[in-house]
Amino acid sequence: MSDTSEIADRLAALPDDELLAVLRAATAGRPTLAGVHAALGAAAAGDDAIIDADVTPDTELSPSHESPAVLGASGQVGGLSAVPAVPVPPTGIPTQAAVSGYSPGGVPTFESVRDKVEQRFGTAQGMSELDRQTPAGRSAGEQWEAREKAARERLDRIRKSLHGNDVETEP
Structure with missing residues (x-):
């Protein structure tokens, strides 16, 4: 179908x-x-x-349904607006928000916040990589691994001793 x-x-x-x-x-x-x-x-x-049964996709608009004639900006005779036009900065010239990272109202732009977060993340990641390459950083990592290994071995011994007691108590 x-x-x-x-x-x-x-x-x-x-x-x-x-x-x-x-x-x-x-x-x-x-x-x-x-x-x-x-x-x-x-x-x-x-x-x-x-519902108008006479309306089809081929129906042409009657003059009463056409858009009204366009008046001037103010709708008055002469078409001159009392409100001056808002200046639009030309393309290619960065706006204040693009340069400073803040809107005219003092709100940070999304791009500036994203750039700051990415910069801080990159700095933190680089610092951790550099820290692991120093002797002190390597020794701290080695100490951590040694403690983890000792903890796993101790846990395995405890589990074996518990399982050993379970086997002896069963008839």
């Missing part, structure tokens, strides 16, 4: 009320089809006020 024409043929064969039910079920919960779902609901309820 993956063939689109087969699906369309089956839908076309349905009576109107069944087709409305199928389409409402298919459009339910889909935000982009909310208008279609609402129109189908109105059609199912019998509200003919919003």
Whole structure:
């Protein structure tokens, strides 16, 4: 049933009320089809006020539906605006936020925060690598490994002694 024409043929064969039910079920919960779902609901309820059977995709707009004539910026005669235009910086010139890392309101930009975090992470990672290469750093690492090995051996001995007691007490 993956063939689109087969699906369309089956839908076309349905009576109107069944087709409305199928389409409402298919459009339910889909935000982009909310208008279609609402129109189908109105059609199912019998509200003919919003349904115009004469409208097809080929229907041309009547003059009453065309966009209104564009007036000037202020909507007044002459079209001059009392409010001056907002200056837009030319492309290629960095804005204040790009240079300082802060917006005019004093809020740090996302890029500046990300750069600071990456710089601190890189510094910390580099310091730990350098620390492991020093004699003191190597000896601390070796001491840690020796303690871990001793702890594992001690844990193994304790487990063996517990298992040994379990075997002796069993009949």
